[in-house]
Amino acid sequence: MKILAVSDKVASELYVPEMHKRLAEVDLIISSGDLPWYYLEYLVTVLRAPLFYVIGNHGLEVRQDENGRIIYPGGCVNLDGRVVRVKNLLLAGLEGSRRYNDRPFFQYTEEEMMWKVIRLMPRLFWNRLRYGKYIDVLVTHAPPYGIHDGTDLCHMGFKAFLKFIEKFRPRYLIHGHQHIYRPDTPWRTRYRDTIIINAYGYKVLELR
Numbered sequence: 001m002k003i004l005a006v007s008d009k010v011a012s013e014l015y016v017p018e019m020h021k022r023l024a025e026v027d028l029i030i031s032s033g034d035l036p037w038y039y040l041e042y043l044v045t046v047l048r049a050p051l052f053y054v055i056g057n058h059g060l061e062v063r064q065d066e067n068g069r070i071i072y073p074g075g076c077v078n079l080d081g082r083v084v085r086v087k088n089l090l091l092a093g094l095e096g097s098r099r100y101n102d103r104p105f106f107q108y109t110e111e112e113m114m115w116k117v118i119r120l121m122p123r124l125f126w127n128r129l130r131y132g133k134y135i136d137v138l139v140t141h142a143p144p145y146g147i148h149d150g151t152d153l154c155h156m157g158f159k160a161f162l163k164f165i166e167k168f169r170p171r172y173l174i175h176g177h178q179h180i181y182r183p184d185t186p187w188r189t190r191y192r193d194t195i196i197i198n199a200y201g202y203k204v205l206e207l208r
């Protein structure tokens with residue numbers, strides 16, 4: 001299975017008409033957040049693969065109607081707080097970053113994120129009974145604590161994600177949030193049984 005993972009930056013390489021030929025075999029698109037809706041809608045339309053996303057901490061990607069309700073991108077599935085099964089792959093999502101200011105959306109304290117993890121658990125245990133595994137891919141915006149993360153509060157990762165990895169052993173954790181400016185910055189790291197990918201820009205992953 002071929003997965004296109006995107007995050008944080010509109011990749012001009014993907015935004016050209018020939019792109020759908022180069023990525024014709026993509027089975028699944030994952031967005032780890034902080035991307036404009038038009039870009040997600042473009043990818044899902046051109047590649048004709050299902051797109052699952054979480055929202056990043058930047059409200060600017062979010063459109064609201066005149067009543068302040070959030071308008072979600074068309075044809076895409078918000079994974080936050082959900083577990084879905086698509087093409088034999090079990091996905092779960094956790095949006096947002098660490099809380100660093102008083103804006104109301106998409107920021108969580110460590111404790112709040114741990115509660116989001118706990119709320120996923122009944123479905124994860126059910127997966128284990130039904131499919132013999134808890135989860136294949138955890139999609140997040142923020143990285144796990146100490147892996148690909150920053151030292152300031154906004155960019156610090158979540159310890160809750162480390163606990164998730166230790167207990168539920170996903171094959172992949174795909175995140176964004178931490179921008180990559182240097183070619184030698186690590187973007188793929190193994191922790192226990194899980195490969196952690198920073199999807200900044202875009203990454204193409206092959207899952208057996």
Ligand SMILES: [Zn+2]
Pocket residue numbers: 034056057058097141176177178
């Ligand atoms: Zn972010």
